[in-house]
Amino acid sequence: MNGTTLPADRPARIDARTAARLAALAAATFVYVTFEVFPVGLLTDMAHSLDVPESRIGLLVSGYAVVAAVVTVPTVALAARVSRGTALLGSLLVLIAAEITAALAHTYPMMVVSRVAAALTHGVLWSLIAPAAAGLVPRERVGTATAAVFGGASLASIVGSPGTTLIGQLIGWRATALLLALATAAVAAALVWALRRRPDGGPQEAAGPREEGGAGGGGMDRRAVLTLCGVALVLVTAHFLSYTYFAVLVTGITGSSGAVVALLTVFGLAGAAGTFLVGRHNDTAPRRTAAVTMAVFVAGVALLLPGFAPLPVAVGATTAAVAVALWGGAFAAAGPVFQTGIMHLAGDEADRASSIYVTGFQIGIASGSALGAALLGGSPAWLPTISTALATAVLLAVLLRSPIPGAPARASAAAPTRRGE
Template identity: 40%
Template sequence: MNHRGALLVLGASCFVYVTAETIPVGLLPQIADGLSVSEADVGLLLTSYAVVAALSTIPLTALTMRVPRHLLIAATVAIFAISQLIAVFAATFTILTLSRLICAMAHGVFWSTIAPVAARLVPPGSAGRATALVFLGNSLAIVLGVPLGTALGQWLGWRVAFAVLAGAGAICAVAVVAVLPRLPALPRDLAVRAGAQLRASIRIIRRGPVAVICLVTAVLVTGHFAAYTYIAPLVRRDGGLEGAGLSALLLGYGAAGLLGNWIVGRFVDRHPRTLLVTLAGIMIASLVVLIPALGAAPTVLAALAWGGVFTATPVILQAAILRVAPDARDAASAVYVVAFQVGIGGGALLGERFVRAGLLAWLPALAALLALAAVLVVLASRRTFPAHLPAPEEVPASA
């Protein structure tokens, strides 16, 4: 059965999640002014979000393994919508932070479930392409969600941007219920109690390939978000871009990511290791260009290259984690999500420390060095990124 509509709905849900998670990056000045806090404090919204998501992902994923997957996805998207509505009416920075932490609790379960669900909707051997299609929502969030949300927030206020996200999340929750086929929990998950599921989810990190992918993810994402969290002040320093110029740059950044995602989706099931090394190399080169303040044109070109390669990178990493743990995709996805959130939180925290110390200009250098470290790990791990592995026995989706 063709479940392309279901994959598109999953992609739309990814779109709203990614937009909401990263929109503080584009609205740092507006949120800071509106709630009378510093830009560095607003940057920590990403850190606190990531910490809660990292701590809650494995236990909550284990506790929900028996829940039908279509209902679980719908519930996480509904919680997202509610959290954004709370943010709209947040009177203090503390309430805004709490609203994001509510979202973070659902975040880990959503991202642990989304790729295995996509894999169940397509024939064996097409999981990478299905993941790439769903993750187009991530790229579109950077292409349209963040720049349009930034422009809307600058025009009508940041609360309006969050209100739009709340409405979009509600629509996605309804669409998931209406379009996603029935996806019962797998028999092996129904047969195992929650405590045993939790222990198995923790033990899976001991598998060598899973550990390597998580290490590469954490290192690469840490470097990226150390710099990307403060892209607004960074491009203001390098290229004098702010306001409409910043929105346009974020639009181009995401458009480049959309192109990168499309290209990677065509090859991720055949040459994942080569693709990952190539993308990381381009990322390093673009970040090196951003170290000195070279003016508007080099800054824009480097940012576009950076956006194009990094936005497509999670497609490779997520597909790889499914391949190296075909018998425990949800558990492996959970630890991968933890690694990604550790990277986001650690990167945002490192960036905040650098900014407070007056070292904004050094953030691209830090990101480039960590990307280089990730490349070295990939090159040293020849068997970690296979093109294909046998698909596990699963319960097919039913209409």
């Protein structure tokens, strides 16, 4: 493909080899998110098995986020001493150890150890995964590449979370954690393959020097990055305030715990659709995409509220399904929207900006989960009520302050179809 140029009105395409490497990065996000939200669908079973209240299992999610928030910036700085590929592989090896520890956990403190271990390298993976993806594609395709990698997180919602919930109900959550460890080992092997040196002897971009991984040149706009991270933090808080207690909400609305797996699947499928749609539009109209995404999120969590009214069971269940679909699709789309914005604002400091974003994201998870645990003592309807209020504030911020940067300038007509070739 050397010397091939693209018309000025056509963006560069992502070739099959690059797509395969992006798929390996997406698989890494899949297993990490699956373990991160592992307690969500199995909350009641884990509480019973470990002989603790459900709220303490919920705190495993917020505690995980607190640890990740505290250690992300220093661990990313430490990881800068090695290649991205080595750092990403190391994070997966730590995740495997954490999953095995969970499989062996017969006490709550041991489960806490498992969660802390995984949280220690969570920020490393999530801070480096988007810059690694950005380094594989032309600048005008960063949004597409980011959405592709975040597709792994959406797949975790479709297959990972409902899958571990279903398998956990069949064989127990400990055995399920062991199966997840085996899956993570397979992903680690795929990552080694994806990040190996190219047949022509050139280095893989994802394993190359850090300064080459940004979405664009120049220094980081720190004020804009912090503003966008703050907006994202509020949305994540709104999401995890209700999502951490998804099983409790669904059971309260439908009157049946059997609906949890089905609605988790709806949530995940909608997330896949949201990720696909954002990948198509985020490169060309990021601000409009952000506004639509936030509006759909507000509508989704707000529609959970009628489920707590005295409605016929069929009406309540249908409303809940629509609400979960809108909610899941919007939250999955929000990740690429915010992360791509961070990448374009970061200039040559993509890893550092991403570590700030990931720290804010984890603070949002911890805040949402902890606030949800406090509200759970009253009516479960308080969860979507507060989530709706926070999400509405985010929507207003997106509409009035425009924290998402506009679309980047397209590469010149003489740009090669693949970077580095």
